[in-house]
Amino acid sequence: xxxxxxxxxxxxxxxxxxxxxxxxxxxxxxxxxxxxxxxxxxxxxxxxxxxxxxxxxxxxxxxxxxxxxxxxxxxxxxxxxxxxxxxxxxxxxxxxxxxxxxxxxxxxxxxxxxxxxxxxxxxxxxxxxxxxxxxxxxxxxxxxxxxxxxxxxxxxxxxxxxxxxxxxxxxxxxxxxxxxxxxxxxxxxxxxxxxxxxxxxxxxxxxxxxxxxxxxxxxxxxxxxxxxxxxxxxxxxxxxxxxxxxxxxxxxxxxxxxxxxxxxxx
Amino acid sequence: xxxxxxxxxxxxxxxxxxxxxxxxxxxxxxxxxxxxxxxxxxxxxxxxxxxxxxxxxxxxxxxxxxxxxxxxxxxxxxxxxxxxxxxxxxxxxxxxxxxxxxxxxxxxxxxxxxxxxxxxxxxxxxxxxxxxxxxxxxxxxxxxxxxxxxxxxxxxxxxxxxxxxxxxxxxxxxxxxxxxxxxxxxxxxxxxxxxxxxxxxxxxxxxxxxxxxxxxxxxxxxxxxxxxxxxxxxxxxxxxxxxxxxxxxxxxxxxxxxxxxxxxxxxxxxxxxxxxxxxxxxxxxxxxxxxxxxxxxxxxxxxxxxxxxxxxxxxxxxxxxxxxxxx
Numbered sequence: 001x002x003x004x005x006x007x008x009x010x011x012x013x014x015x016x017x018x019x020x021x022x023x024x025x026x027x028x029x030x031x032x033x034x035x036x037x038x039x040x041x042x043x044x045x046x047x048x049x050x051x052x053x054x055x056x057x058x059x060x061x062x063x064x065x066x067x068x069x070x071x072x073x074x075x076x077x078x079x080x081x082x083x084x085x086x087x088x089x090x091x092x093x094x095x096x097x098x099x100x101x102x103x104x105x106x107x108x109x110x111x112x113x114x115x116x117x118x119x120x121x122x123x124x125x126x127x128x129x130x131x132x133x134x135x136x137x138x139x140x141x142x143x144x145x146x147x148x149x150x151x152x153x154x155x156x157x158x159x160x161x162x163x164x165x166x167x168x169x170x171x172x173x174x175x176x177x178x179x180x181x182x183x184x185x186x187x188x189x190x191x192x193x194x195x196x197x198x199x200x201x202x203x204x205x206x207x208x209x210x211x212x213x214x215x216x217x218x219x220x221x222x223x224x225x226x227x228x229x230x231x232x233x234x235x236x237x238x239x240x241x242x243x244x245x246x247x248x249x250x251x252x253x254x255x256x257x258x259x260x261x262x263x264x265x266x
Numbered sequence: 267x268x269x270x271x272x273x274x275x276x277x278x279x280x281x282x283x284x285x286x287x288x289x290x291x292x293x294x295x296x297x298x299x300x301x302x303x304x305x306x307x308x309x310x311x312x313x314x315x316x317x318x319x320x321x322x323x324x325x326x327x328x329x330x331x332x333x334x335x336x337x338x339x340x341x342x343x344x345x346x347x348x349x350x351x352x353x354x355x356x357x358x359x360x361x362x363x364x365x366x367x368x369x370x371x372x373x374x375x376x377x378x379x380x381x382x383x384x385x386x387x388x389x390x391x392x393x394x395x396x397x398x399x400x401x402x403x404x405x406x407x408x409x410x411x412x413x414x415x416x417x418x419x420x421x422x423x424x425x426x427x428x429x430x431x432x433x434x435x436x437x438x439x440x441x442x443x444x445x446x447x448x449x450x451x452x453x454x455x456x457x458x459x460x461x462x463x464x465x466x467x468x469x470x471x472x473x474x475x476x477x478x479x480x481x482x483x484x485x486x487x488x489x490x491x492x493x494x495x496x497x498x499x500x501x502x503x504x505x506x507x508x509x510x511x512x513x514x515x516x517x518x519x520x521x522x523x524x525x526x527x528x529x530x531x532x533x534x535x536x537x538x539x540x541x542x543x544x545x546x547x548x549x550x551x552x553x554x555x556x557x558x559x560x561x562x563x564x565x566x567x568x569x570x571x572x573x574x575x576x577x578x579x580x581x582x583x584x585x586x587x588x589x590x591x592x593x
Contacts, residue, residue, distance in 0.1 A: 007395035057466065082469040091466075099523075100452065107449070108456045111467025114449045118477055121448035122441040128448060135449070179334065 010035045010211050011056075011179055016065035018051055018235075025051040027235040028065060033179065038205055038212045040226035040243070042219065044255055047232040050051065050092070053183050053215045057089050058082055059153070068149050083112050088177030090168045098157035102148055102167050106139040109171035125126070135174075142170040162193050179211040180204070186218040188231045194218060198225050223247060231255070280436055291565055293424045300428045300496045303435040304328025304489045305532035309516040311444055311485030318446055319478040320326060320458030321370055325382030327510030328389045329483035332359040333490025337395065338408040338500040339401050342451070348495045350436065355511030358482045359487020367479030373470050386510040393502035401431070405503025410494065431492045438485055443525050447480075452476060455523075500516045519561055530569040532533060534561070 009032035018026040033039045054060040055249040058079040067074045116128045146166045231239040239249040313324040336358045337351035415426035456464035520531025542553035565572040
């Protein structure tokens with residue numbers, strides 16, 4: 001059932017356990033994400049998907065287990081250091097800097113590459129102009145790629161939701177991450193938009209040569225784009241394999257549809 | 267008319283601000299304008315912390331007081347020339363700001379407002395405190411002599427102090443404008459809009475919040491130091507909580523996340539109380555309150571937003587006009 005861990009996985013989740021008071025949200029979950037792999041993380045509500053996501057991105061501090069990225073443990077790493085290791089993320093329901101323009105949002109994604117401080121920027125020293133020019137070039141590339149040129153200088157708060165999602169992708173991608181963590185990217189999108197999103201995710205992998213961890217409710221999207229799917233239920237991993245394997249896995253079917261006698265006819 | 271770059275407008279404004287008062291303003295009016303420059307700087311420091319940085323500070327007057335007393339003590343005790351007191355006042359007020367930036371990391375929103383409020387309340391009492399009386403002059407305060415114009419310039423002391431303050435003000439307004447439009451400014455606004463996302467983008471919240479508090483305090487402190495030079499006198503009762511609230515009003519009226527808003531806010535807090543008193547000697551506070559409410563009603567986002575809109579409309583009208591009848 002379990003695909004053998006790839007040699008030299010990009011990211012390795014190893015026995016992560018997370019408790020909130022007496023409630024066990026994650027009970028020792030392990031899985032790997034390989035280089036250039038699109039890995040879907042699924043599970044019914046309350047299965048621990050989002051908790052897992054927050055453990056990986058450093059927003060929750062797990063007590064037991066470890067998560068490593070290219071062999072480096074992420075445990076206890078400050079959140080603002082994740083991006084320089086090559087871990088980019090988006091947020092459930094979009095967390096953009098609403099008062100800022102599309103372009104400025106993306107430029108914040110490149111912030112970590114800059115080294116100039118308060119004084120240098122107040123005086124606009126040559127180093128700051130070099131940094132600004134480089135960041136600007138990167139932002140323009142992504143704006144073109146994501147077809148946001150006409151919106152580049154508009155405040156992001158006024159854009160339709162689907163476009164905001166693209167801006168958020170751009171903001172994560174400008175840093176040149178090795179892995180992109182997507183937290184329910186299909187939430188709030190209509191059918192057509194979900195199809196486009198699936199295509200976009202595959203294109204991003206090809207274009208940026210990165211791995212993607214996709215935490216998603218939308219089953220058909222996950223099954224369509226993922227190379228591998230990890231299924232959680234009540235904080236435990238119940239399946240790990242190709243989309244086909246996972247879809248046929250009796251445990252997964254039971255988790256989603258209930259036991260045979262109460263399962264709706266499908 | 268060819269396209270005029272916006273920098274040219276700013277340049278004209280600075281020249282006009284420097285020259286016109288020398289020609290037209292009386293000594294007292296020049297002093298009032300000096301106070302506008304000083305308030306503008308002080309509000310600018312507050313805008314940086316609260317408007318751009320999103321951290322509520324009700325105690326900005328404390329940094330102003332630190333700047334003012336630093337300048338006054340240096341001139342009084344060690345005969346430091348007035349211009350040399352500014353960098354030292356910048357350092358002392360900046361350091362006090364940094365120290366206050368530390369609790370600012372742990373306290374958000376209303377709690378931070380309370381802490382800074384407490385600071386503003388304690389400052390006048392600290393200035394009166396016996397142990398510091400040798401330096402601060404206690405309740406008496408410190409009287410310093412106003413500097414004369416250098417190089418035998420044929421202008422009054424008031425005019426010279428005005429030009430000096432204006433020059434300092436221009437330097438800091440340009441510097442803070444640069445800062446706000448740089449990667450640092452973007453990081454600040456990012457923290458204000460979405461702290462978690464900012465962190466995920468690699469912005470170190472602690473560092474930026476603390477430094478912003480320090481820089482904002484420094485800019486306000488320089489305003490305070492200039493006030494000591496311009497007024498020629500500091501006393502504890504000039505730096506009560508009322509001063510902090512005045513700066514707060516200036517920030518809100520002008521537009522908190524705006525550079526030019528600091529200037530409009532400064533004009534408001536300098537001149538509106540006088541105008542209110544002219545309207546009614548008996549209840550100037552009420553008149554002031556009514557004007558304040560009226561401004562908030564007509565310019566809910568601050569005067570800067572309204573004025574920017576009007577300028578844009580004017581410019582658009584001119585473009586249309588010249589298109590029809592080329593001159």
